[in-house]
Amino acid sequence: MKIIKKALAGLAVTGLLAGSALAADTTKLRIQTHYAPETVSGKLAAQYVEDIQTMSGGTLEIEMFYSSSVVKSVETFDAAATGIIDCDMTGGGYQTGKNPAFQFVGDIMGGYDTPYQQLSWLYYGGGLDAAQKLYNKFDMELIGWWIYGQESFASSKPITKIADFKNWKFRSPPGMETKIFEKFGAKPIVMDFTEIFTALETGIIDGADASGLANNVGLGLYDIVKYANFPGFHSMPSDHLACNKVKFDAMPENHQRIMKVGMEALALRTALTFEKKNAEAAAKLVKQGVTLSVWAPEERQKFRDAAQSAWGEFATTPEAKALVESHLVYLRQLGLAK
Numbered sequence: 001m002k003i004i005k006k007a008l009a010g011l012a013v014t015g016l017l018a019g020s021a022l023a024a025d026t027t028k029l030r031i032q033t034h035y036a037p038e039t040v041s042g043k044l045a046a047q048y049v050e051d052i053q054t055m056s057g058g059t060l061e062i063e064m065f066y067s068s069s070v071v072k073s074v075e076t077f078d079a080a081a082t083g084i085i086d087c088d089m090t091g092g093g094y095q096t097g098k099n100p101a102f103q104f105v106g107d108i109m110g111g112y113d114t115p116y117q118q119l120s121w122l123y124y125g126g127g128l129d130a131a132q133k134l135y136n137k138f139d140m141e142l143i144g145w146w147i148y149g150q151e152s153f154a155s156s157k158p159i160t161k162i163a164d165f166k167n168w169k170f171r172s173p174p175g176m177e178t179k180i181f182e183k184f185g186a187k188p189i190v191m192d193f194t195e196i197f198t199a200l201e202t203g204i205i206d207g208a209d210a211s212g213l214a215n216n217v218g219l220g221l222y223d224i225v226k227y228a229n230f231p232g233f234h235s236m237p238s239d240h241l242a243c244n245k246v247k248f249d250a251m252p253e254n255h256q257r258i259m260k261v262g263m264e265a266l267a268l269r270t271a272l273t274f275e276k277k278n279a280e281a282a283a284k285l286v287k288q289g290v291t292l293s294v295w296a297p298e299e300r301q302k303f304r305d306a307a308q309s310a311w312g313e314f315a316t317t318p319e320a321k322a323l324v325e326s327h328l329v330y331l332r333q334l335g336l337a338k
Contacts, residue, residue, distance in 0.1 A: 025059055027255045029243070032065040032080075033089035034073040034193045039218035040277050041148060041211070041239070042066055044270050045089060048146075052262045060255050073193045074174065080244050081139045087243040088140070092131075096175035098138060101319035103176045105131045105142075107237040108327055110180075110307025115147035115271040117334060118236060123264075125330040127323075134319050141248040143241040144263025148212045148274040150232030154200065154221040155207030159229055160293040162302050171196050171208040176314045177235065180307055200224045209235060213285075214277035222290050230282050230292045233300045234307075308337060 031049075035042040049062045068090075071079045076088040077095050093106025103109075105127075112118040121127045122145055135142040153159050159168070165184040172178050172188035181188045189205055199205045201224050210216050213230050222228065241263055248256065282292055315324045331337035 025252050025255075026061065027056075027059065027251050028061045028063070029087055029247075030063045030065065030070075030085040031087040031089050031241070032068060032070050032076050032085050034068045034076070035066060035215070036218065037066045039211075040214045040273060041146075041270070042218075044146070044266060044273060047269070048262055048266045051265065052258050055258050055262065056255060059252075060258065068192070068194050077138075077140065077242065080242065083244060083247075086247050087143070087241060089239070089241050091237050091239045092242075093173050093175050093237055095138075099134065099317055099319055100176075100314050101134050101317055101323050103314055104311075104320060104323035104327060105134065105238060105240070106175065107173070107177070107235055108311075109176060109235055110304040111327060111331060111336065112236060112334075113150075113336065115149050115236065115267075115274075117336075118147055118238065119145060119267055119271075121327065121330045122238075126326055127330075130323055130326050134323070135242055136245060137319075139245050140242045141245045143243055143248075143259050144267065145238040145240055146263065146266045146270040147236060147238050148215070148270050149236060149278065151209060151211055151235040151237070152213040152216060152228050152230050152232045152278075153207055153209060154216050154225050155227040156200075156225040157206060158227050158291065158293060159207065160295065161299045169206045171199060171205050171210065173209065173237075176307075176310055177209065179314065180303075180310050183306060183310075197221065197224070212274055212278055214274060214281040217281045217285070222285055222288070226290050228285065228290060228292050229295060230278070231294070233295060234303055 033045050035045060049064055052060050053062060070085055073090050074094040076090045079085045080088040091106050092102040095102040132142050158164060162184055165181060165186040167185060167187060169187040169189060171191050172181065174190045178188040178190065191199060196208045196210050197220055200208060200221060208221060210219060210221060213228065216222065286292060311324050315321045328337050
């Protein structure tokens, strides 16, 4: 009987120790995205959270903040780096003020044609190592990318060729894009992602470079303006997940692996989803009276040439120059750069 009692006591202690170890291995993360929960990208972000929580057996606990509800989109990176939140699920393009190199992990512009090409550079073209050095410099860890494909404009007037950019007042993200469009005579206005709808509604801007066609529908932009271009060509931003490096390094290895592999799954799911969602959105918008323009190859090439000439002008730091060269080597292999 004493032996049984001792055995039971031992099992109880073992159980307590196991429970303590399990509790110690629990990771709680607060993540902010600029996407609204009802947009396609917002729903994909929610799926990522559900996936990694399930794969971790519930030991990864995620609190998500949508629509930049804690801090402004452009401030999310700093909020994560300083511990206000833990992870930034916006994009590197918002951080070009820190180092222009972020432009070339955020939105190279005029570069790759498909999300698959751009993801291939990241994972198999040396991009991840180069980008990680940049993120680590600012106390952040790049977990991965999710790319929805080429963006489409929303506009109150037709945008069918380069000449139509003349005096076009539009919302632009910060960074190199403003420089490129100013050369075409446009009037880019940098504003937060969450301010676009109101700015269009009140006529502060004539149009917006916001997101892909399906996301623009989710934002309600074509309820206000009735012109767009599809398929897009000018911009294919890489949304990222980046986390406070100290926080990430302290996580159990299995949680780190789950988050990074989960991002690869999210990347594929995002690209495939938008192939379908953008096509559906295009058909729906045409029926609703929205005019979609397809740009001629020569007009697209004018933009590509202008964008690629701007890379050198914008790459003013060693990190930016290294990233541009890395992209160019890969783009030449793909026949997309000279």
